[in-house]
Amino acid sequence: MPFDVMPFxxxxxxxxPIRAAQYLPATPATVLWGRLPCATDAPALVIDAGTEVTIxxxxxxxxxxxxGRDPVAFFAGHGVDRAAVLDDAVLLAASNPSRDPGVDxxxxxxxxxxxxxxxxxxxxxxxxxxxxxxxxxxxxxxxHGRGALPGEYxxxxxxxxxxxxxxxxxxxRVGTLPLVPGGARSVHFPLRPFLGIMGVAxxxxxxxxxxxxxxxGGNIDINLLTVGSALYLPVQVDGALxxxxxxxxxxxxxxxxxxxxxxSLRVTIRFDVVSxxxxxxxxxxxxxxxxxxxxxxxxxxxxxxxxxxxxxxxRAAIDLLxxxxxxxxTLAYAYLSAATDxxxxxxxxxxxxxxxRIRVADFDA
Numbered sequence: 001m002p003f004d005v006m007p008f009x010x011x012x013x014x015x016x017p018i019r020a021a022q023y024l025p026a027t028p029a030t031v032l033w034g035r036l037p038c039a040t041d042a043p044a045l046v047i048d049a050g051t052e053v054t055i056x057x058x059x060x061x062x063x064x065x066x067x068g069r070d071p072v073a074f075f076a077g078h079g080v081d082r083a084a085v086l087d088d089a090v091l092l093a094a095s096n097p098s099r100d101p102g103v104d105x106x107x108x109x110x111x112x113x114x115x116x117x118x119x120x121x122x123x124x125x126x127x128x129x130x131x132x133x134x135x136x137x138x139x140x141x142x143x144h145g146r147g148a149l150p151g152e153y154x155x156x157x158x159x160x161x162x163x164x165x166x167x168x169x170x171x172x173r174v175g176t177l178p179l180v181p182g183g184a185r186s187v188h189f190p191l192r193p194f195l196g197i198m199g200v201a202x203x204x205x206x207x208x209x210x211x212x213x214x215x216x217g218g219n220i221d222i223n224l225l226t227v228g229s230a231l232y233l234p235v236q237v238d239g240a241l242x243x244x245x246x247x248x249x250x251x252x253x254x255x256x257x258x259x260x261x262x263x264s265l266r267v268t269i270r271f272d273v274v275s276x277x278x279x280x281x282x283x284x285x286x287x288x289x290x291x292x293x294x295x296x297x298x299x300x301x302x303x304x305x306x307x308x309x310x311x312x313x314x315r316a317a318i319d320l321l322x323x324x325x326x327x328x329x330t331l332a333y334a335y336l337s338a339a340t341d342x343x344x345x346x347x348x349x350x351x352x353x354x355x356x357r358i359r360v361a362d363f364d365a
Contacts, residue, residue, distance in 0.1 A: 003078060003079035003080045003081070003137065003165065005080070005136055007136075007168055008133075008135075010084050010134065011132065011133075011135075011266050012088075012134075013025045013026070013056060013086075013087055013088045017132070017266075018054045018266075019052070020052040020054040021052075022045065022051060023053070023055075024055045024056070024110060025056050026056040026057060026088045026092070026108065027088065028091065028092065028095045029044070030044040030045075031092060031108050032109045032111075032207070032243075033060075033096050033107070033109075034103075034106060034107065034209070034210050035104055035105065035109075035207035036202070036207055036208045036209075036243065037109075037112040037201040037207065037241050037243055038202050038204055038206055038207045038237075039203050039204055040204075041201060041207070041241060043111075043113060043239065043241060044111055044112060044113065045113045046116065046239075047114070047115055047116065048115075048116050049115055049116060049117050049118070049272055050270065051271055052269070053268065053270075053271065054130070054267070055110050055268070055269060056088065056110065056134070056264075056266050057108070057195065057247040057265050058108045058110075058245075058247075059138065059246075059247055059262045059264045060106040060108050060262065061141055061161065061259060061262040061263070062074050062075055062089065062139055063092065063108070065101045066143070066159050071086070071089045071093055072090060075137070084135060084136075084137075085135075086134060086135060086264055089264065104209070104210070105210030105211040107197055107211075107219065109197060109210060109243050109244070110243060110244055110245060111241070111242060111243025111244065112241035112242060113240075113241070113242045113243065113271065115239055116239065117273050118235045118239055118240035119238055120203075120234075120237065121234075121235065122235045122273050122276055123232045123235065123273070123279040123283075123286065124200055124233050124235050124240040124242060124272075124273060124274075125230050125231070125232050125271070125274055126198050126242060126244075126269050126270075127228075127229070127230040127269065127270040128194070128195070128225060128229055128267060128269060130227060130268035131194060131227050131247075131266075132266045132267075133166065133265060134263075134265060134266050135264055138164045138248075138249050138263030139161050139261075139262055139263070140161070140162045140257060140259055140260060140261055141161045141162070141257070141258055141259045142159065142160045142259075143160075143258055144159060146348060147348055148254065148256035148257075148348065149256070153257070162177065164249075164261050164263075166249070167186075173191055174188040174190060174191060175190075175191055175261050177189075189250060191249050191250050192223055192248075192251070193226065193227075193249050194225045195225060195244050195245065195247055195265070195267060196221045196246030196251070197210070197217075197218055197219050197220070197243070197244060197245040197246040198217050198220065198231050198242075198244050199216050199243055199244075200216050200217060200233045200234075200235055200236055200237070200243075201216070201241030201243075202236055203237055212349055212351040213289075213302055213351055214288070215234060215287060215289075216236060217233045217289045219349050220300065220302075220353055221248075221255055221260075221345050221346040221349065222291055222300070222345050223248070223251045223253065223345075224296065228293065228294055229291060229293045230291070230292045231289055231291050231292075232283065232289065232292065234288070240271075246262070247262070247264055248261060249261040249262075253343045253344050253345065253346075254346060254347055255345075255346040255347070255348050256347065256348070257348075280323070282323075282324060283324060284319050284322065284324070285319070288300055288302065295357075295360065295361070296357040296359060296360065297320060297358040297360055298355050298358070299317045299319075300316065300345070301315070301353070301354045301355075302351050302352065302353050303351060306344070309352045312354075313354040313356055314342070314356070317332070317358060318332045318333055318336065320358070321336075321358070325363055336358075340357060340358050340359075341356070342354055342355075342356050342357075343356075
């Protein structure tokens, strides 16, 4: 059955609303597939601090080898007409024969962006100003050996890629899945578009794998990073060499099946540099990513062991409260236990992630 895209805009490269004066499309020259930038990578764009950039991102779901590495054919199998398949996804799928799926990660990453004046010791602040779906559909996958229940799911022999559509309802636009394959009844869930990958380049000449997150950010999969939120990252190389990718339309904490509703976004990000002195005054010494929303400060903890990731997040939260508010560490530990939620960001990226939600309003007085 054809998939109805009539109510939705398809944001092909260079078409449709482009908010910022600086625009970075996703092309073979501006995208890394499966790896993240390092210090020796040439920038795709050079900007001043404070600049807004509109960036096209491409979801890896629908272009991977186990899906045929042919997004036109893959999405045609779900009733999607060729005109509703992104041209840049088609080009990328056909243009990188050197990618080794046994060695490299799955993610398509746009960048890097050199931010003038960013130096090691500073923080790069990436504020999400806009996140617009480029297509009205996405994919949720479960692959053998991955996810929270490896060995139990998928239930059959092959990998599972579930097609998920956008739908307009009286209360707004939602994601939708059938209750049973091919069934008429559906479950609806809210959209919360965000970037699973936001990061800075690592020092040295080796590009990191795109899957495990770390101090550089990368595949942190924190679903709070929607429009209006910001991510602070310790700069590791001159110019920061920032990048984005792994776009999502929605994700639950944990991302248990392996991927969530993965789908391409056009985002606008503002890139600011926070000097080392200002960073220490505001947050103390950050060892890894810190997110900020209008409501929460969001320190993080990451480790291959989920228990250790929780411990690292608790320590980071205590350090943050001590540095920002001068809070006694014993009292900070007590406050966190009484008033702060610790959420599992994801458990499927080799390195598990945990983030805390510290309400800034609690400290307004």
